[in-house]
Each structure stands twice: as structure tokens, then as C-alpha cells.
Amino acid sequence: MxxxxxxxxxxxxxxxxxxxxxxxxxxxxxxxxxxxxxxxxxxxxxxxxxxxxxxxxxxxxxxxLPAPHQVVAELWDTTIDKPITSKRSLVYHAWITLSATLLGFAIGTVLGIVLAVGIVHNRAMDRSLMPWVIASQTIPILAIAPMIIVVLNSIGITGLLPKALISTYLSFFPIVVGMVKGLRSPEQIHLDLMRTYNASGAQVFWKLRWPASMPYLFTSLKIAIAISLVGAIVGELPTGAVAGLGARLLSGSYYGQTIQIWAALFMAAGLAAILVGIVGMAHTQVLKRMGARP
The missing domain is CATH 1.20.5 (Single alpha-helices involved in coiled-coils or other helix-helix interfaces)
Incomplete structure (x- = not known):
């Protein structure tokens, strides 16, 4: 049953x-x-x-438009039949993109949490910084990505970091917004209760605000990890990269290989699903340890 x-x-x-x-x-x-x-x-x-x-x-x-069986055949050929060290392997290209994704996600997470804590605890930062954080997301990533690549290349920074910074640019925003909401989620009665216990600001943060923000944080992390992957792929497009899922999309576009393009898109979608699933499992375990009911 x-x-x-x-x-x-x-x-x-x-x-x-x-x-x-x-x-x-x-x-x-x-x-x-x-x-x-x-x-x-x-x-x-x-x-x-x-x-x-x-x-x-x-x-x-x-x-x-490739047929489903053509995309499946291409995925099988480029993930199973090809060795993962081959530059025709989607596993190889996915790892290149994943490296930039995880680095950008890590930087964006730290940056987002730090900015959120500052915004919640400092009225000047709340009034001055939060509008700029929101305004930063009105700039199209396709416009700013080449600028980041060119500026960093001009000072000798190439490789993984420029793509990671594009991922950071996209991923930190949902974390800032989610954490600000989470840190402000405790009700006034709970804050008053902490004051009656003569709790310090640090104790209020770690024993009340931080635990209360966990559901908001992990919800934001799910969005951030997926959008970090988008940022890493976009970061590969203006550089003429020869490795990464963005490079596979570019080469497929140049030579009219639509089956290759769709296979790379499905690989990116699968990778995003795995990353979001991992964050979701971490979310469940953290809430379980905090005593939340399943």
C-alpha cells in the first residue's frame, strides 16, 4: 500500500x-x-x-531540433564511451565548469553572509548598501562578463578566477536577500526575551538570529548554486574558451552541431540538479540536527 x-x-x-x-x-x-x-x-x-x-x-x-534519441546517443558517446581525460568528453568539460562554479559559489556565499550580517546590524549599511546590492543585479550579465574578463586579463589574472568572479556576481545576491530576511525573522517577543536574559549582541546572533536564518539561507543557497553554474558557463563564452560546457556550446554554435549543443545543455541541467540536490540534503541534515520535524 x-x-x-x-x-x-x-x-x-x-x-x-x-x-x-x-x-x-x-x-x-x-x-x-x-x-x-x-x-x-x-x-x-x-x-x-x-x-x-x-x-x-x-x-x-x-x-x-535534435530528436531525443540523438541527444541521448550524444550524451552516451561523450560521457560513457569517451575517457574522461579526452577533450571530447562532456565529463571533462563539466569538471572545468564545475571548478569555476564551486569557487564562485564559495566566494559568493561568504560575501553574501558577511554583507547580510552587516546590513542587519548596521543601519548605515542597510540604507546605503542594500540599494546598491539590488541595483547591481539590473546590469545584464552578458554585458558585464566581457568587462570582467578583459579587466582581469589586463592585470594578468586569467584562468579559473575570472569565471569564478562572474559566478560570484550572480550568486551573492540571493544569499544577501535571503540571509537579511532570515536574520530579521525572529519575532520581537523573542528578541525582548533575550534582552531579559541580559544576552549580549553576539549571543543574540548565535543563539537566535543565526538558527532562525538557516531555512532562508539554504533556500537561497539552492538558487545561488544553480545560478553560479550559469555564471561559469557565461564566463566561458566571451573568452573563446577551449574547455568547459560553455566552450562546447560555442563550438557547437560555430559549426552548426545542434546535437552537441543540446547534449551540453542537458549535461549542464543535470549538473545543476545534482548540485541543488546536494544543497537540499545538507539543508535536511542541518534542520534535523536543529530538531526540526521531517
């Missing part, structure tokens, strides 16, 4: 959504790839029917 309920409540909805996506995907494969087949037939002076065109739309070498 429990297994039936789990399948009905958790597995079946996911399978339904996946099936719907696959149906829509296959329909658009035919719609987008069929014009090329009709054009080829017209150039050859050979009349063709829809039933003759249909199977060809799923087997084009450079389709407008």
Missing part, C-alpha cells in the same frame, strides 16, 4: 510530465526539421510525401 501511494503521489506525476514533454518534443522535431527535407526533395526534383519525410526528420546530421 505504501509503495502504491508513493508511486501515485511522486513517481506518476513526474512520468506524466516527462511523457508530455517527449510528445511535444517529437512533434516539434517534425515541424522544424521537415522543411529541410522538403527543400532537398524539391531541389532533386523528386516528389515526396509526409510519410517519407517523417522518419528522415529524426535522423538528420545537423537538425534544427
Amino acid at each position: 505504501a509503495r502504491t501511494g508513493f508511486f501515485k503521489d511522486h513517481v506518476l506525476p513526474i512520468l506524466t510530465v516527462v511523457l508530455a514533454i517527449l510528445i511535444v518534443w517529437h512533434v516539434f522535431v517534425v515541424i522544424l526539421n521537415a522543411p529541410f527535407e522538403y527543400d532537398q526533395a524539391a531541389r532533386a526534383g523528386m516528389p515526396t510525401s509526409f510519410m517519407e519525410v517523417l522518419p528522415k526528420t529524426f535522423a538528420q546530421e545537423r537538425p534544427v
Whole structure:
């Protein structure tokens, strides 16, 4: 009975959504790839029917929209069949991007928490810094990423750090906002109770504000880790990088290899899901240790 309920409540909805996506995907494969087949037939002076065109739309070498089986085959070839040290391996490229992602995420987390603590405990920082933190996110990352790369290259900083700083730029904002909300979440009655105990500012922070902010922090971290990955990929685009998922997207775009592009996109999506899942597990364990009910 429990297994039936789990399948009905958790597995079946996911399978339904996946099936719907696959149906829509296959329909658009035919719609987008069929014009090329009709054009080829017209150039050859050979009349063709829809039933003759249909199977060809799923087997084009450079389709407008790859079929699901083509993307799966490319993922298998570039993750399983290729050694991970090969520059054609998506595992190799994912590791390059992951390195910048984790470094940028770590810097962004520390920076976000420090800024949030300052904003909550200092009225001047709250009034002066918070508007600038919000305004910083109105600048498109595609515009600022090349500037960061060029400026850092001009002073001799290349490699991993420039991409990590782009990830930091994107990831620190949700952490700042979430932590400010979390640190301010204790009710006034709880703060008054701490004062009646003659608690110091540090004791109020560590025994009340910090524990209360944990749900907000981990929610922000889930957003930040995913957006850090986006920042690392974007950071690879203006540099003409030869390694990383961004490099795979670039090379696929240059040579019209749409299957390669989609495989890299799915690899990035899978990597993001794994990272968010890891943060989610850490969230569960921390709340469990704090005595929260499952």
C-alpha cells in the first residue's frame, strides 16, 4: 500500500510530465526539421510525401531540433564511451565548469553572509548598501562578463578566477536577500526575551538570529548554486574558451552541431540538479540536527 501511494503521489506525476514533454518534443522535431527535407526533395526534383519525410526528420546530421534519441546517443558517446581525460568528453568539460562554479559559489556565499550580517546590524549599511546590492543585479550579465574578463586579463589574472568572479556576481545576491530576511525573522517577543536574559549582541546572533536564518539561507543557497553554474558557463563564452560546457556550446554554435549543443545543455541541467540536490540534503541534515520535524 505504501509503495502504491508513493508511486501515485511522486513517481506518476513526474512520468506524466516527462511523457508530455517527449510528445511535444517529437512533434516539434517534425515541424522544424521537415522543411529541410522538403527543400532537398524539391531541389532533386523528386516528389515526396509526409510519410517519407517523417522518419528522415529524426535522423538528420545537423537538425534544427535534435530528436531525443540523438541527444541521448550524444550524451552516451561523450560521457560513457569517451575517457574522461579526452577533450571530447562532456565529463571533462563539466569538471572545468564545475571548478569555476564551486569557487564562485564559495566566494559568493561568504560575501553574501558577511554583507547580510552587516546590513542587519548596521543601519548605515542597510540604507546605503542594500540599494546598491539590488541595483547591481539590473546590469545584464552578458554585458558585464566581457568587462570582467578583459579587466582581469589586463592585470594578468586569467584562468579559473575570472569565471569564478562572474559566478560570484550572480550568486551573492540571493544569499544577501535571503540571509537579511532570515536574520530579521525572529519575532520581537523573542528578541525582548533575550534582552531579559541580559544576552549580549553576539549571543543574540548565535543563539537566535543565526538558527532562525538557516531555512532562508539554504533556500537561497539552492538558487545561488544553480545560478553560479550559469555564471561559469557565461564566463566561458566571451573568452573563446577551449574547455568547459560553455566552450562546447560555442563550438557547437560555430559549426552548426545542434546535437552537441543540446547534449551540453542537458549535461549542464543535470549538473545543476545534482548540485541543488546536494544543497537540499545538507539543508535536511542541518534542520534535523536543529530538531526540526521531517
